[in-house]
Structure formats: structure tokens, C-alpha cells
């Protein structure tokens with residue numbers, strides 16, 4: 247064999263190896279869920295309302311003067327609110343809700359400034375004007391209504407449990423006695439375990455992603471929060487994690503607004519209703535949360551409670 251032939255053969259072998267590696271990487275594991283955010287072309291385009299005015303809302307007026315909305319969200323919840331660390335861009339169902347609300351209030355969604363706010367800091371962020379409103383797996387309840395207002399609900403979740411794939415003992419909250427259970431500080435699931443399942447050893451962090459890391463490294467035995475959030479983590483690591491049992495609470499997701507800004511709350515209620523009617527809600531769901539494998543449910547009825 248001549249030297250040129252040998253070089254050519256070696257080169258050909260290298261190319262074949264390269265093609266095999268690239269193809270394998272592109273295909274991923276069969277049946278594994280997409281790990282990237284939603285496909286941009288599947289997301290709805292939200293027409294910005296022209297000439298929209300909401301002078302009765304101090305929050306809206308302040309944002310109008312500034313030229314854009316500042317919206318509080320989560321950044322570590324797959325399919326709901328996720329920030330791509332490489333680009334800094336946010337994606338997920340909650341992010342789409344924020345974008346459609348922005349368009350309905352007359353602000354181009356492209357101009358939104360998203361601010362990551364942890365569960366325990368939502369009320370303070372709304373009270374001190376750090377954000378105009380909040381869209382991030384935020385359960386509406388009477389206790390929180392004393393501190394903030396809620397538009398919606400726009401989605402109904404339920405508390406559930408995430409465990410390691412090989413876990414056999416934990417099937418539901420009744421099996422948590424003596425187990426280490428992780429949740430986010432300031433969340434309703436944390437409070438429920440504390441009150442209803444006091445034999446569990448509760449561990450709290452700011453975010454659920456830290457809880458999941460602790461679960462993967464055997465520091466805790468379960469993570470508890472809404473099924474919508476847990477399904478996202480399990481879908482990303484199907485060999486290591488699973489969601490067990492049936493949801494054991496109702497968590498209606500609302501858009502948190504500054505308390506007393508009833509004009510903004512009612513405008514968001516109107517906008518949610520309109521987006522559910524025109525198909526944007528469903529389209530947004532299918533391009534985001536729907537990727538975790540759960541088909542689009544019927545959105546819950548809007549609860550337009552009296553001005554407070």
C-alpha cells in the first residue's frame with residue numbers, strides 16, 4: 247500500500263468515526279424527551295394590543311412611563327420557567343403566559359425584563375415594586391391574598407412526590423415518616439408536609455433544583471412540590487427519577503399582582519380569558535409543558551373575586 251493510500255484510508259476512517267459520533271449525539275437516546283426549550287416555530291405569536299390604556303392601574307402607568315414590564319418568574323423549572331444560562335433567555339409555559347399578558351397590556355413581549363424570584367420572596371418583590379407582576383407556579387390562596395392580588399387561575403396543579411427511580415418504600419405522603427423530604431422555603435407544599443405529615447424530616451432550600459440535586463446525591467429521600475414541576479425534572483432524567491402516587495392537593499396557579507391594584511388584576515383576568523378563547527393558551531401549553539407528555543387540560547375557570 248502506498249503512503250497516499252494509507253493516508254487516504256486513515257482520513258476516511260476518521261470521517262466515518264466523526265459522522266457516527268455526530269449522528270449519535272443528534273439522535274439522543276431513543277424515547278428521551280427534548281432537553282432544549284420549546285421549538286420557536288411552535289410558539290404562538292402574540293399581537294401587541296394597540297392604543298391599550300389602563301390609567302386606573304398605578305403599576306401599568308409606571309411600566310408605561312418606563313416603556314416595558316418587569317415580570318417575576320422562576321428560572322430552574324423545566325417546561326414552566328427555565329433560563330438558558332448560555333443565552334440568558336427564558337422559556338416555558340409560565341414565560342408564555344407572561345408574554346401573552348404583556349402583549350394584551352400593550353407592551354411588546356420582546357421588551358419584557360424577566361427577574362428570577364424564589365418562592366419565599368414573591369410577596370416582598372410585589373410589595374416593594376421590584377416587579378410589576380409575577381408568573382411562576384404561584385398558588386392562589388387566602389393567606390397570600392392578604393399580601394398580594396391574584397389574576398387567574400390559568401392552570402391547576404397538585405402536590406406530588408419525586409423520588410429516585412429505584413425507590414420502593416415511598417408511594418405517597420403517608421410513607422414519608424422518618425424520611426428526608428425536600429421542598430422550597432415559602433411554598434405551599436412545604437407548609438402542607440409540615441402541618442399534615444409531621445413525622446417527615448423536612449429540608450428546605452430556596453429552589454427545587456437544589457432539592458433535586460440533593461435527591462440525586464442521596465442527601466434526601468424525596469422532593470415534594472407541584473406535579474407540573476416534578477414531571478419536568480423526571481422527564482429530563484427518566485433513568486434516575488420518577489414521580490410517584492397521586493396528587494394530594496389542589497394548586498391553582500395565579501398571576502401575582504400588587505395588592506390593591508384591582509384594575510391590573512381585572513385586566514389580566516380579561517386577557518387570560520381572551521387568550522384561552524383564541525387558542526393561544528392551548529398552543530403555548532402544547533409547545534412547553536405539553537412536551538413533558540401530559541396533554542393540554544381544560545384551563546380552570548377564572549376567579550374574578552371582588553376588588554380588595
Ligand code: GLU
Pocket residue numbers: 365382383384385430432433434435471472497
Ligand atoms: N405552587 C406552589 C407554591 O406556590 C409550589 C410551587 C412554587 O413554590 O412555586 O408555593
